[in-house]
Amino acid sequence: MGEFELLAKVRERLAAPGPRIVLGSGDDAAVTVPGGVTATSVDALVEGVHFDRASATLAQIGHKALATALSDLAAMGAEPGEAYVALGVPPALGESECLELVDGILALAAATGTTLAGGDLTRAPVLTLAVTVVGHAETPAQLVGRGGAVPGDALVVTGELGGAAAGLLLLEQPALAAAVSPASAERLRQRQLQPLPRLAAGRALAAAGARALIDLSDGLGGDAGHLATASAVGLRIDAAALPLADGLAELAVAAGQEPLQLAVSGGEDYELLAALPAQGLDLVRLGEAAGIGMTRIGEVVAGEGVEIRLPGGRTLEPAGFDHLA
Amino acid sequence: MGEFELLAKVRERLAAPGPRIVLGSGDDAAVTVPGGVTATSVDALVEGVHFDRASATLAQIGHKALATALSDLAAMGAEPGEAYVALGVPPALGESECLELVDGILALAAATGTTLAGGDLTRAPVLTLAVTVVGHAETPAQLVGRGGAVPGDALVVTGELGGAAAGLLLLEQPALAAAVSPASAERLRQRQLQPLPRLAAGRALAAAGARALIDLSDGLGGDAGHLATASAVGLRIDAAALPLADGLAELAVAAGQEPLQLAVSGGEDYELLAALPAQGLDLVRLGEAAGIGMTRIGEVVAGEGVEIRLPGGRTLEPAGFDHLA
Numbered sequence: 001m002g003e004f005e006l007l008a009k010v011r012e013r014l015a016a017p018g019p020r021i022v023l024g025s026g027d028d029a030a031v032t033v034p035g036g037v038t039a040t041s042v043d044a045l046v047e048g049v050h051f052d053r054a055s056a057t058l059a060q061i062g063h064k065a066l067a068t069a070l071s072d073l074a075a076m077g078a079e080p081g082e083a084y085v086a087l088g089v090p091p092a093l094g095e096s097e098c099l100e101l102v103d104g105i106l107a108l109a110a111a112t113g114t115t116l117a118g119g120d121l122t123r124a125p126v127l128t129l130a131v132t133v134v135g136h137a138e139t140p141a142q143l144v145g146r147g148g149a150v151p152g153d154a155l156v157v158t159g160e161l162g163g164a165a166a167g168l169l170l171l172e173q174p175a176l177a178a179a180v181s182p183a184s185a186e187r188l189r190q191r192q193l194q195p196l197p198r199l200a201a202g203r204a205l206a207a208a209g210a211r212a213l214i215d216l217s218d219g220l221g222g223d224a225g226h227l228a229t230a231s232a233v234g235l236r237i238d239a240a241a242l243p244l245a246d247g248l249a250e251l252a253v254a255a256g257q258e259p260l261q262l263a264v265s266g267g268e269d270y271e272l273l274a275a276l277p278a279q280g281l282d283l284v285r286l287g288e289a290a291g292i293g294m295t296r297i298g299e300v301v302a303g304e305g306v307e308i309r310l311p312g313g314r315t316l317e318p319a320g321f322d323h324l325a
Numbered sequence: 326m327g328e329f330e331l332l333a334k335v336r337e338r339l340a341a342p343g344p345r346i347v348l349g350s351g352d353d354a355a356v357t358v359p360g361g362v363t364a365t366s367v368d369a370l371v372e373g374v375h376f377d378r379a380s381a382t383l384a385q386i387g388h389k390a391l392a393t394a395l396s397d398l399a400a401m402g403a404e405p406g407e408a409y410v411a412l413g414v415p416p417a418l419g420e421s422e423c424l425e426l427v428d429g430i431l432a433l434a435a436a437t438g439t440t441l442a443g444g445d446l447t448r449a450p451v452l453t454l455a456v457t458v459v460g461h462a463e464t465p466a467q468l469v470g471r472g473g474a475v476p477g478d479a480l481v482v483t484g485e486l487g488g489a490a491a492g493l494l495l496l497e498q499p500a501l502a503a504a505v506s507p508a509s510a511e512r513l514r515q516r517q518l519q520p521l522p523r524l525a526a527g528r529a530l531a532a533a534g535a536r537a538l539i540d541l542s543d544g545l546g547g548d549a550g551h552l553a554t555a556s557a558v559g560l561r562i563d564a565a566a567l568p569l570a571d572g573l574a575e576l577a578v579a580a581g582q583e584p585l586q587l588a589v590s591g592g593e594d595y596e597l598l599a600a601l602p603a604q605g606l607d608l609v610r611l612g613e614a615a616g617i618g619m620t621r622i623g624e625v626v627a628g629e630g631v632e633i634r635l636p637g638g639r640t641l642e643p644a645g646f647d648h649l650a
Contacts, residue, residue: 022362023465023468023470026555027470027471027472027555028364028366028397028398028400028401028470028471028539029364029365029366029397029398029400029401029403029460030364030365030366031362031363031364031401031468031470032362032363032365033361033362033465034359037347037357037358038356038357038358039354039355039356040354040355040357040407040409040442040443041353041354041409041443042409042410042411042443042445042455043445044411044413044447044453046413046447046448046449048450050447072353072354073353073354076353076354076356078354082365084365084366084457085367086367086368086411086455086457088369088371088453117365118367119367120368120369120455122369122371122374123371123374124369124371124453125373125450126449128369128449130367130369130411130445130455132365132367132411132457135354140347140356143356145352145353145356146352146353147352213353214353215353230351230352
C-alpha cells in the first residue's frame with residue numbers, strides 16, 4: 001500500500017466540498033473563506049485507549065473519531081464546516097481497511113454537512129486518529145462557551161445518560177445482554193460505538209439563550225465540574241431527575257453497579273449540558289427545535305463545585321475521566 | 326500526572342493570544358474571527374517513524390512538529406495564525422517532559438507569531454503529535470497552490486538542499502562527523518532536528534507572482550513531481566544549479582553516497598519550490614524580501630514528469646518519500 005495511491009483513492013470518495021471551500025484536499029493546505037466566526041477543536045482517538053478493534057468495526061471507529069470532535073462544535077452552538085484528519089496506520093492495516101475507516105468518517109461527514117478538507121497519513125504502531133473540526137457562526141455572540149452560567153440558571157441536559165457506559169459494559173461482558181431486551185442491548189452498544197454529536201441541539205440551546213454549554217465526554221460529573229469551574233458557580237443536580245438510558249438500570253444491576261453512578265461517571269454520552277435562564281424556559285418547544293428530548297436536572301447556585309443529590313439526602317461522587325490516568 | 330493538572334500548567338505557559346482569538350484554549354473549542362481567507366493544514370509526527378528520542382530532545386521534537394505544519398502554510402504564502410496540538414503521551418513520559426515538549430512548540434510559536442489556541446491530550450503507546458495550523462490572507466488570490474505553473478515559468482528554490490538528509494546521516498552514524506568541520510556538522514544536525522518554516526519566503530514568493538508553490542518535505546524529487554502533476558506540466562531541473570548545503574558533499578562521499586542524490590531524495594529540508602514568470606525575475610531582490618537566498622534551478626516545460634539533468638547528460642531518479650512504505 002502506497003501513501004499517494006491511498007490518498008488518491010480517498011479523494012475519489014470525497015463529496016463535493018462545502019460552500020466555504022476555495023481549495024480542498026490535495027494541496028499543501030485547504031483554503032476556505034469562513035465569513036464571520038470560527039470554532040475549532042481537535043480530538044484524538046488511540047487504539048487500546050479509546051477503542052478496541054475487537055469490538056468496533058473500522059467504519060465505527062472512523063465515525064466515532066469525527067463524532068467526538070463534532071461534539072465539541074455542538075457544545076459551542078456552531079454549525080459544522082470542515083474536518084481535517086491525521087491518520088496513523090499500523091502495519092497490519094491494509095488499503096481496503098483504511099478505506100473502510102474513511103467511509104465511516106465520510107458517512108457522518110455527509111450526515112452532518114461537514115467537508116473532509118484535508119489530512120495527513122503516516123505509519124504508527126497502533127491505529128491513531130486526530131480529527132480537527134472547524135465550525136462556523138455569524139457573530140461571536142452566537143457561540144456559547146463554558147463560562148457564562150449564573151446562579152438561578154436552570155441546568156438542562158439533552159437526550160439520555162449512561163447509555164455509552166452501559167454499551168461499554170455489554171461489549172466487555174457480552175453475557176450481561178441477557179439482562180435487557182436484544183433491541184435495548186443493540187441500542188446501548190450503538191451509544192458506545194457510534195455516538196451522535198448533538199449539533200442541532202447545540203444550536204437550539206444557543207439560540208434559546210444558553211449562557212454556558214458543554215458536551216458530556218468525560219461523564220456528567222466531570223463535565224459539570226468543568227462548567228462550574230469555568231463559570232465560577234456551583235451546580236446542584238437532582239439525581240432523581242437524570243434521564244437514564246433505557247435498559248441502563250437492569251444492566252447496571254446485573255453488573256453489580258449502581259445505575260446512577262454509571263450514568264454520572266460513565267462518560268462518552270456526548271449529550272449536552274446547558275445553563276439557561278430559568279424564567280420562561282419551555283423544554284418541550286426547545287426539544288422540538290433540537291430534535292431531541294431535553295430534561296431539567298438542576299440549577300446553578302452561588303459557590304463552587306457540583307453536588308448530585310440522591311432522594312434520601314445522600315450525594316453521589318461527581319467523578320469524571322482522566323485521559324492520562 | 327493528571328490530565329487537567331498538566332493542561333493547567335500548559336495554559337500558564339501560553340503567551341497572550343493573537344488578535345483574531347475571541348476565546349482561546351480551555352473551552353470546548355477556540356473561537357476566532359478570521360477575516361478574509363484561511364489556509365488549514367495538519368501534520369503528524371510519530372516516535373519511531375519521524376523522530377527518535379535518542380537523538381532529539383523533547384523541545385526539538387515539539388519544535389519540529391510545529392515547524393513541519395507551518396511549512397505547509399509557508400507553501401501557500403499564508404500568514405501563520407493559530408495552532409492546535411493533539412498530543413499522545415506514552416506512559417514513560419512525565420509532566421516535566423511534557424512541558425519541555427510544549428516549550429519547544431511555544432518557542433517556535435512565539436518566533437513565528439503563531440498562537441497555540443487549543444489541543445487534546447491523551448495516552449498513546451509512543452509519543453505522537455498531530456499539529457493543525459491555520460494561516461490567514463486577505464483574499465484567495467494572495468494564496469498560491471501547487472497547480473498553477475505554466476510552461477516557460479522559472480523554477481526557484483529557497484535556501485539550500487540536502488542539509489536535513491546529511492544531518493540524519495550524522496545522527497545515525499556519528500563517526501561521519503570527522504568528514505566535516507564541527508560547525509558544519511552541528512549546522513547539518515540542526516537542519517534535521519529543528520527545521521525552520523520559510524514563512525517570509527512563502528509570502529515574498531506569493532507577492533512576487535508565484536504561480537505554483539510547494540514545500541520540500543518529501544525531497545525535491547518527490548515534491549517537484551507533486552507540483553508537476555497538480556499543474557499538468559513537466560519540470561526540467563539542472564542538477565548542477567542545485568544549492569547544496571555546506572558540508573553535504575564531503576559527508577555524502579564519506580558515507581558512500583552521491584551528494585546530488587542525497588540532496589534530491591533526502592527530504593525534510595522544508596525549503597520552498599516555486600514556479601514564477603521568468604520575465605523580470607530578480608532573485609537578489611526576492612531573496613532580500615524573503616530573508617533567504619533564492620536559486621533558479623530549472624524551468625517549467627510542456628508535458629509531464631520531472632527530469633533532473635546531470636552535467637554529463639545523465640539524469641537522476643527523482644524519488645521521494647512514502648510515509649506508508
